[in-house]
Structure formats: structure tokens, C-alpha cells
Amino acid sequence: MNVEFYGAASCVTGSCHILKVNGKTILLDCGMFQGKDEKERGNISFVFNAKDIDFCLLTHAHIDHSGRIPLLYKQGFAGDVICTEATLDLCNVMLQDSGHIQEMEMEWKNRKRERQGLEKIEPIYSAEDAASSMKLFRGYPYGKWIELFKGFKIRFNDAGHLLGSAIIEIVTEENGKETKLVYTGDLGNVNIPIINDPVNIDYADYLIMETTYGDRLHKTTENEFQELYKIIKDTFKRGGNVIIPSFAVGRTQEVIYALNKYVEKDALKDISIYVDSPLASESTAIFKRHEDVFDEEAKKLIASGDDPLAFKGLNFTKSSQESAALNKINSGVVIISASGMCDAGRIKHHLKHNLWRKECSIVFVGYQAEGTLGRRIMSGEKTVKIFGEEIAVNAEIHQLQGLSGHADRLGLLRWLEAFKKIPKEILLVHGDLDASNSFKDLLTSKGYKSRVMDNGDTYDTSGSAHQVKIESKKDRIYKLLDKLGNIDNIDNDEIVNKIKEIL
Numbered sequence: 024m025n026v027e028f029y030g031a032a033s034c035v036t037g038s039c040h041i042l043k044v045n046g047k048t049i050l051l052d053c054g055m056f057q058g059k060d061e062k063e064r065g066n067i068s069f070v071f072n073a074k075d076i077d078f079c080l081l082t083h084a085h086i087d088h089s090g091r092i093p094l095l096y097k098q099g100f101a102g103d104v105i106c107t108e109a110t111l112d113l114c115n116v117m118l119q120d121s122g123h124i125q126e127m128e129m130e131w132k133n134r135k136r137e138r139q140g141l142e143k144i145e146p147i148y149s150a151e152d153a154a155s156s157m158k159l160f161r162g163y164p165y166g167k168w169i170e171l172f173k174g175f176k177i178r179f180n181d182a183g184h185l186l187g188s189a190i191i192e193i194v195t196e197e198n199g200k201e202t203k204l205v206y207t208g209d210l211g212n213v214n215i216p217i218i219n220d221p222v223n224i225d226y227a228d229y230l231i232m233e234t235t236y237g238d239r240l241h242k243t244t245e246n247e248f249q250e251l252y253k254i255i256k257d258t259f260k261r262g263g264n265v266i267i268p269s270f271a272v273g274r275t276q277e278v279i280y281a282l283n284k285y286v287e288k289d290a291l292k293d294i295s296i297y298v299d300s301p302l303a304s305e306s307t308a309i310f311k312r313h314e315d316v317f318d319e320e321a322k323k324l325i326a327s328g329d330d331p332l333a334f335k336g337l338n339f340t341k342s343s344q345e346s347a348a349l350n351k352i353n354s355g356v357v358i359i360s361a362s363g364m365c366d367a368g369r370i371k372h373h374l375k376h377n378l379w380r381k382e383c384s385i386v387f388v389g390y391q392a393e394g395t396l397g398r399r400i401m402s403g404e405k406t407v408k409i410f411g412e413e414i415a416v417n418a419e420i421h422q423l424q425g426l427s428g429h430a431d432r433l434g435l436l437r438w439l440e441a442f443k444k445i446p447k448e449i450l451l452v453h454g455d456l457d458a459s460n461s462f463k464d465l466l467t468s469k470g471y472k473s474r475v476m477d478n479g480d481t482y483d484t485s486g487s488a489h490q491v492k493i494e495s496k497k498d499r500i501y502k503l504l505d506k507l508g509n510i511d512n513i514d515n516d517e518i519v520n521k522i523k524e525i526l
């Protein structure tokens with residue numbers, strides 16, 4: 024078995040690993056780079072040929088894991104995308120939304136290019152490409168072994184990170200020898216509202232493990248919702264609004280679920296909450312279709328007659344006119360809007376109208392990747408540019424880290440300690456270098472063997488000992504150029520400039 028790492032290795036976004044087994048090529052996730060990773064690596068092309076991929080195993084619907092599947096399809100991938108049933112449903116709305124965002128961004132860029140006398144460029148993929156790529160998706164339940172071809176079977180286990188998220192067990196048989204690889208995808212935090220805690224795994228020969236918060240401990244979820252309640256009360260007293268930039272899928276539903284409890288207790292009885300994201304509205308409906316994978320507490324609430332994702336005062340805005348109308352409200356509303364890292368979508372309008380007002384509050388409830396608008400606001404910049412305008416950061420800035428959908432340092436270790444037989448080696452991915460290295464040190468001190476993978480690394484488990492071939496970034500670029508032909512034959516200025524920058 025051979026694993027190559029092409030994304031979310033020494034960084035958090037763009038999850039994409041390639042498994043080579045018995046002559047077949049299997050992709051583990053096909054995510055989009057975001058923030059600084061996008062600037063450094065771009066999303067336009069793959070280092071491999073899309074037509075060479077036989078299967079894509081998808082851990083969950085987040086765009087940093089699924090976002091480049093439509094591009095893969097556009098470039099000739101015709102195999103199956105294997106995922107859970109809820110992931111399939113969520114991808115159906117999320118990928119089209121992503122395609123729509125690409126089209127809008129490209130329209131904006133092209134208007135600029137036209138004024139500069141440059142040729143128009145195409146979006147990475149359109150909403151239509153995304154819709155077409157859905158025909159490749161196959162949804163399976165948790166806990167069922169699926170044989171994809173002889174000597175290769177997989178099983179999905181609840182990762183407790185997002186509705187439908189999965190830890191994938193992969194069992195291969197090569198030359199009569201069985202090997203088990205486990206890929207965590209994103210590993211959930213314990214006690215996340217609505218969804219279950221991550222399932223424990225018995226054993227793995229090799230483990231590919233995420234390390235987003237490998238160097239940090241979270242506060243408990245319950246305290247964080249208490250804090251959110253307090254922020255809302257205080258902000259309303261000051262005459263401001265509460266703006267919550269939130270991932271439309273997952274985090275938004277968790278926040279609604281938590282606020283529902285306060286509304287039911289009458290603590291927030293006359294509150295007006297606007298969920299201003301068409302994607303959040305659609306995915307809330309999808310959540311309701313998959314109540315069978317909810318956790319016990321949520322199931323109990325539903326059985327008692329309370330719909331935990333609906334209450335009086337909770338509004339879902341649809342049209343852009345309804346969204347724009349929110350900008351005229353000065354106080355007393357909570358606006359939950361996407362994107363979660365503030366780089367796109369309606370949230371930018373709400374920040375533009377509320378960020379400069381000291382009576383308002385901005386509450387971050389999710390991870391903010393380096394280089395994103397969210398990260399700049401969170402790290403204390405005095406002004407930020409939104410739609411070309413400098414906006415002062417005067418609002419109160421809060422960060423509720425305990426709401427993270429990812430296990431923290433201790434959560435990752437506890438999950439690993441539940442293994443009955445420890446893996447021969449743990450390959451650490453999906454973390455900034457500091458987080459991954461810090462977690463590696465913890466693992467070493469506990470007697471585990473691990474290594475931090477970098478983009479372009481190859482890990483080979485065949486034979487009695489593995490070999491690891493590390494290629495530098497420069498090597499990889501030259502290899503890519505080899506495939507593309509001469510650099511001067513590439514007819515996209517942006518790509519050429521990007522390559523020259525790296526070289």
C-alpha cells in the first residue's frame with residue numbers, strides 16, 4: 024500500500040491523499056484549499072491525472088474535503104464517490120453552492136480583467152458542473168463493510184464532526200497480506216449538540232490522523248453556550264446586534280439547537296434570530312431528514328414534541344432583498360450568516376454594517392484559517408478591507424473555541440488510547456505545522472510512533488519496512504511542469520506567475 028499526500032499535509036485545508044492498492048488508485052477526500060493555502064497552492068489543477076482515479080472515498084461534506092470533486096469530474100474522473108448517505112445529501116447542496124460562489128467570484132474578477140484589457144477566465148467549476156458530478160456519488164450507512172474491489176473493503180464509522188462525517192476503516196489484501204489503514208477525516212469534539220461522539224476504533228496497522236487542534240485544549244461546550252447567551256444579553260443592552268459568522272452546515276444548526284434550549288426555558292423568549300444563508304436553510308432541512316443519526320439527547324427532544332431546529336423568533340431569510348433589509352436594523356437581532364471564515368457570502372455585508380459599531384458584537388464559533396478575513400478580525404487588526412472599503416474594527420470580538428467541531432489535543436489522544444492494538448505508525452495531517460509537531464511530541468512521550476506528513480510526501484508500507492520519499496516543493500513544481508510541457512505553453516498568466524513566484 025502506498026499513500027501520497029497532496030493536501031492538508033502541513034496545513035489544514037485541501038484534504039487530498041492518494042492510496043495505491045493492487046493497481047487501483049483511490050482518492051481519500053478531494054478538498055479545496057482555503058485562505059493562505061489557496062493563495063500558495065491554488066485550486067485550479069491537480070498534481071495527478073483525474074482520469075487515473077478509480078474511486079474517491081469521502082469522509083464528510085465540508086468543502087475543504089469535498090470541494091474539488093466537481094473539478095475532478097470536469098477533468099475526466101468517472102469513478103464512484105463513496106460516502107455516507109447524509110454526506111451525499113449535504114454535498115448535493117454544498118457543492119452547487121460552492122460552484123455558484125466560483126462563478127460569482129469569477130464574474131467579479133472578469134469585470135476587472137476586462138477593464139485591464141485581459142482575456143476572461145473560467146471559474147474552477149460551475150454550479151452546473153457540481154450538479155452533474157453528483158451522479159457519481161454513492162451513499163452508504165455507517166457500520167457496514169463495503170467491498171469496492173477484490174482485496175479492498177471499507178467501513179464508515181461516525182466521526183462526530185458533522186452530520187454524516189466518517190472515520191474510514193480500509194482493509195486491503197495484497198499478495199496474501201492483510202493491512203488495515205484507518206483515516207480519521209476530521210475527528211469530532213465530544214458533546215457537540217445534535218451529533219454523536221466519535222466512534223472508537225479497535226485497531227489499525229497505519230493511521231492517518233487529523234491534528235487541527237493538536238496543540239490546544241478547548242473549553243467545554245456547555246460553558247461556551249452560556250457565554251453566547253451572556254454576549255447576546257449584553258449586546259442587546261448596549262443597543263447593538265450580534266453577528267455570528269458561521270459555517271452554514273453543521274455549526275449553524277448547532278448554534279440554533281443551543282439557542283432553542285434558552286428560548287424553551289424562556290431565558291431568550293422574545294429574541295429575533297435571522298439565519299441569513301440560503302445554504303444554511305437548505306442544510307437545516309437536510310439535518311431534519313437524517314434524525315436517525317442524531318445523538319440521544321436530540322432524539323429525546325424530538326420525541327418530547329420539541330423541534331430543536333425551530334422556534335418562534337427564528338427566521339430564515341431567502342432573497343437578497345430580505346438579506347439587505349437586515350442591514351437597516353440597528354439593534355436587537357442575532358444574525359447568523361456564512362461563510363464561516365468571512366471570505367465570501369452574505370456575512371461580508373453584515374460585517375460591513377456592524378463591525379465599525381462599538382455597541383455590536385461579532386462572535387466567532389469556528390476555525391479561522393490563516394489569511395482569511397475572519398482570522399484578521401479575530402487577531403486584532405484595527406481596520407479590515409471589505410468590498411474595497413476600509414472598515415474599522417470597533418465591535419466587541421468574541422471567540423467561542425469550545426464550540427469547535429474538532430477534537431482538541433486531549434480528545435485526539437483519548438480517541439487514540441481507545442485502540443486495543445496500537446498502530447505501527449501514525450501519519451499526522453490536517454494541522455498547521457505547530458499543531459502537528461506539538462501533537463507528535465505528545466505521541467512520542469506516550470510511546471507512539473508518528474510522523475508529520477508534508478504535501479508531496481509518499482508513504483510506502485509494502486515490504487517489511489516502509490520507505491518515505493520526501494520531495495521538496497521545487498521538485499513537485501518541476502514534476503508538474505514536466506506534465507504540462509514548457510511553462511511558456513501555458514496560456515494562463517495567473518498560473519505562470521504563480522509558478523514563477525514559487526520557483
Ligand SMILES: [Zn+2]
Pocket residue numbers: 083085088184185209
Ligand atoms: Zn470538517
Ligand SMILES: [Zn+2]
Pocket residue numbers: 035038085087088209453
Ligand atoms: Zn477539515
